[in-house]
Amino acid sequence: MPFSGPYPILPSAGSVLSGRPGPTVPESGVWRSLAIDLLGRPPLAAERAAWGGRARAEVTAELLGRVDFWQNWLEEQLYYFLLIDNFRPETEGVTDLPADLAGQKVGVVEALHRICLSSSFDRRNPGPDTFVSVVMEQLLGLTVQKLPRELEIGKRLYDGASGKFLGQAGSSQADVVHLAIQDPRCLRHFLAREYERLVRRAIEPKGLEAQARRLQAEPRAYPAIVQEWLASPAYEERLGRRLPLTNRLFVRTLFVDLQGRLPEFEEGQRLRSALDGLADSRPLRALVARLMLDSGQVPVPERAAIPDPGAWLSESFERLLGRSITAAESAEFQAAFADPACRPATVLYAIVSHPEYQTW
Amino acid sequence: MSRLDRRNLLTGAALGAAALALPARALAPFGRKTKRMLVVSFSGGIRTRETFGTPANVPNLMRLASEGVSFPRTRASNLGHFGATLSIFTGISEARGIRDNARGTDPTLFEYLRKDLGWSAGDVWISTSGGAQESNVSYSLHPEYGAAFGASSLDGDGIFNAEFKGVLDAYGRPREMPPEELALLERMRGAIGGADRERVEEAETAARVERFLLDELKRGTQDLNGIGAADAKALKVARNLLAVFRPRFLSVVLRDADVAHASFNNYVQVIRRNDEMLGQLLDSLRRDRELAETTSILVVPEFGRDADLNSRRGLDHGDGSDDFRYVTMVCAGPDFRRGEVVNEEVRTIDVCSTVCELLGAEARYARGARLPKLYA
Numbered sequence: 001m002p003f004s005g006p007y008p009i010l011p012s013a014g015s016v017l018s019g020r021p022g023p024t025v026p027e028s029g030v031w032r033s034l035a036i037d038l039l040g041r042p043p044l045a046a047e048r049a050a051w052g053g054r055a056r057a058e059v060t061a062e063l064l065g066r067v068d069f070w071q072n073w074l075e076e077q078l079y080y081f082l083l084i085d086n087f088r089p090e091t092e093g094v095t096d097l098p099a100d101l102a103g104q105k106v107g108v109v110e111a112l113h114r115i116c117l118s119s120s121f122d123r124r125n126p127g128p129d130t131f132v133s134v135v136m137e138q139l140l141g142l143t144v145q146k147l148p149r150e151l152e153i154g155k156r157l158y159d160g161a162s163g164k165f166l167g168q169a170g171s172s173q174a175d176v177v178h179l180a181i182q183d184p185r186c187l188r189h190f191l192a193r194e195y196e197r198l199v200r201r202a203i204e205p206k207g208l209e210a211q212a213r214r215l216q217a218e219p220r221a222y223p224a225i226v227q228e229w230l231a232s233p234a235y236e237e238r239l240g241r242r243l244p245l246t247n248r249l250f251v252r253t254l255f256v257d258l259q260g261r262l263p264e265f266e267e268g269q270r271l272r273s274a275l276d277g278l279a280d281s282r283p284l285r286a287l288v289a290r291l292m293l294d295s296g297q298v299p300v301p302e303r304a305a306i307p308d309p310g311a312w313l314s315e316s317f318e319r320l321l322g323r324s325i326t327a328a329e330s331a332e333f334q335a336a337f338a339d340p341a342c343r344p345a346t347v348l349y350a351i352v353s354h355p356e357y358q359t360w
Numbered sequence: 361m362s363r364l365d366r367r368n369l370l371t372g373a374a375l376g377a378a379a380l381a382l383p384a385r386a387l388a389p390f391g392r393k394t395k396r397m398l399v400v401s402f403s404g405g406i407r408t409r410e411t412f413g414t415p416a417n418v419p420n421l422m423r424l425a426s427e428g429v430s431f432p433r434t435r436a437s438n439l440g441h442f443g444a445t446l447s448i449f450t451g452i453s454e455a456r457g458i459r460d461n462a463r464g465t466d467p468t469l470f471e472y473l474r475k476d477l478g479w480s481a482g483d484v485w486i487s488t489s490g491g492a493q494e495s496n497v498s499y500s501l502h503p504e505y506g507a508a509f510g511a512s513s514l515d516g517d518g519i520f521n522a523e524f525k526g527v528l529d530a531y532g533r534p535r536e537m538p539p540e541e542l543a544l545l546e547r548m549r550g551a552i553g554g555a556d557r558e559r560v561e562e563a564e565t566a567a568r569v570e571r572f573l574l575d576e577l578k579r580g581t582q583d584l585n586g587i588g589a590a591d592a593k594a595l596k597v598a599r600n601l602l603a604v605f606r607p608r609f610l611s612v613v614l615r616d617a618d619v620a621h622a623s624f625n626n627y628v629q630v631i632r633r634n635d636e637m638l639g640q641l642l643d644s645l646r647r648d649r650e651l652a653e654t655t656s657i658l659v660v661p662e663f664g665r666d667a668d669l670n671s672r673r674g675l676d677h678g679d680g681s682d683d684f685r686y687v688t689m690v691c692a693g694p695d696f697r698r699g700e701v702v703n704e705e706v707r708t709i710d711v712c713s714t715v716c717e718l719l720g721a722e723a724r725y726a727r728g729a730r731l732p733k734l735y736a
Contacts, residue, residue, distance in 0.1 A: 082493065127621045127670065127676035128676065129677065130440070277488070278569075280481075280569075283569040286570060290534045291528060291532070294532070332547065332550075333548055333551065336544045336547050341540040341541045341544055343541070346544060346548075347548065349545065350545050353549065354552045356552055356553050
């Protein structure tokens with residue numbers, strides 16, 4: 001079953017803070033993790049070349065100011081609200097968000113507000129019971145079953161009646177969203193889930209309160225807060241722990257690694273939704289990788305163009321797995337590659353269809 | 361207990377008899393004929409009024425009921441579609457977010473069966489129609505169970521949409537890999553990460569699934585469309601899984617009936633289509649003598665819908681009425697009574713304990729009871 005096996009716990013890559021690669025996680029591995037965390041994909045070849053030797057804080061700050069960071073952030077939020085496939089918002093208020101966020105025209109709370117006011121959110125959560133429940137659960141992190149009275153009041157607002165929902169007066173479906181967004185629990189819940197997504201552990205309550213107050217006072221401060229998270233010892237620990245890629249990240253990662261490009265939007269969405277349909281998506285992930293490699297669309301070098309198989313294997317491991325090849329792996333792979341039946345594509349397929357490739 | 365007819369079912373639905381609290385524990389299924397089980401979560405919110413209250417909508421479900429035992433007073437939990445469906449498989453009513461895209465913490469039926477009975481991933485399947493969220497039903501995060509004991513899952517609408525087939529067509533079919541190249545591939549895969557190799561059995565299952573997916577795409581499952589297409593695909597996938605893998609436990613989770621929020625007519629259309637596809641699945645099962653003689657079937661919605669139409673002439677769910685809180689469960693199989701209606705109150709969470717007991721596993725953490733008056 002999926003990811004049931006243990007994954008290598010790699011040593012901390014803290015030395016990269018000073019620009020020096022760690023002993024096991026090479027610098028390229030840190031960039032790979034950082035790029036997948038912030039951009040939802042590994043670095044492109046040009047980025048790998050440009051980031052080499054630079055301090056992580058500098059590269060992080062650069063990434064956090066880019067539109068594609070916010071595009072990835074928006075995709076993560078839409079997936080969180082399950083506004084995917086037919087429920088994906090197409091209105092400008094939502095599609096313009098990456099540019100508006102990068103240009104600091106809006107902050108993350110306003111972005112959440114726009115998402116939840118979209119017609120897609122309404123269609124995804126039809127009827128008063130579902131709509132109000134989802135607002136309470138997903139925006140505020142509440143357990144609705146423990147707050148039946150609040151739910152009933154929210155449902156009345158949804159239907160146009162007046163009432164005090166979350167302690168504030170309202171009288172419409174839009175007010176249900178508006179009042180939830182204004183509630184202090186909204187910021188706390190947002191920061192807690194974002195921290196867990198990026199740092200892979202629960203945020204300390206004390207830090208959460210302080211950061212929520214900061215974001216309340218400075219609505220555009222989210223990138224600065226993320227920068228602090230990524231410079232923290234907790235993130236150093238996260239770099240040493242590999243976790244499974246989500247299906248969306250797997251698809252984007254595979255495209256970048258094999259084709260040097262991101263999938264077209266529709267292309268990526270279809271593949272992701274197909275992979276989402278399996279509890280263990282490994283067979284389908286392997287199938288997709290194999291189809292891609294066999295399609296002729298992947299620039300795989302000819303065997304004759306690989307004069308030094310050891311160096312090529314080493315580079316492939318760093319690029320695709322974000323770590324150095326071990327001596328044992330190198331010996332096995334070189335022995336296999338020496339057999340004429342083994343093509344360069346076979347080597348790449350062995351790596352990208354292995355469970356470790358499906359982690360970062 | 362009474363014989364099955366529409367009047368009895370509706371009368372039963374109006375009764376409020378107390379639940380019969382049989383203890384949930386595993387017993388050795390000595391002498392039982394049931395060796396396999398099909399559980400259909402007829403979900404999306406379906407009232408008895410549109411099923412057993414309108415037999416013309418569900419001739420196949422009516423036939424199944426005539427061959428088994430019906431429980432028209434099956435109490436459901438108001439936990440949202442995901443939470444209520446999950447509770448059928450965990451035997452525990454616990455609040456889950458409606459859009460909670462995460463696994464539960466309570467072990468599922470699949471995990472009990474696989475762990476207690478030593479079944480492989482290829483023995484236990486779930487076919488869903490609801491996409492990302494529903495694949496979370498396949499296993500829990502419980503420390504004693506979890507992924508290693510989960511069901512193999514396929515989501516009909518996710519995998520078998522025409523667009524995905526288009527993507528595959530764009531790449532063409534994969535080339536046949538010669539045996540010597542395949543051996544080298546396995547050698548290299550096995551070398552990555554040292555000695556942590558996947559279990560052979562799981563690797564074999566994964567390879568079979570890969571082949572099944574390719575074959576299913578050729579069978580045209582992706583060409584099903586229209587209202588209720590996702591459910592139809594889930595039922596068709598289940599039918600083919602039955603033929604290819606002959607699983608010991610197969611579950612289907614439907615969802616499309618939730619179109620009821622916006623259209624009562626579409627809701628009825630989904631029920632009719634699902635009944636037709638269910639009929640095809642059951643016919644396929646009945647045609648296989650070995651499967652027919654050893655398979656028990658259970659069909660249950662996760663909850664009903666409101667008593668009255670909403671302003672959009674649709675049906676929401678959550679009014680607390682009996683139409684919403686009570687559904688009709690049907691069980692049929694070689695060990696069960698035939699054509700009976702049990703009017704005692706039971707619960708949707710009783711499914712987990714009942715199935716485990718029937719197959720010889722123990723639902724240790726489930727809080728449901730065994731269904732009463734089920735066995736012949």
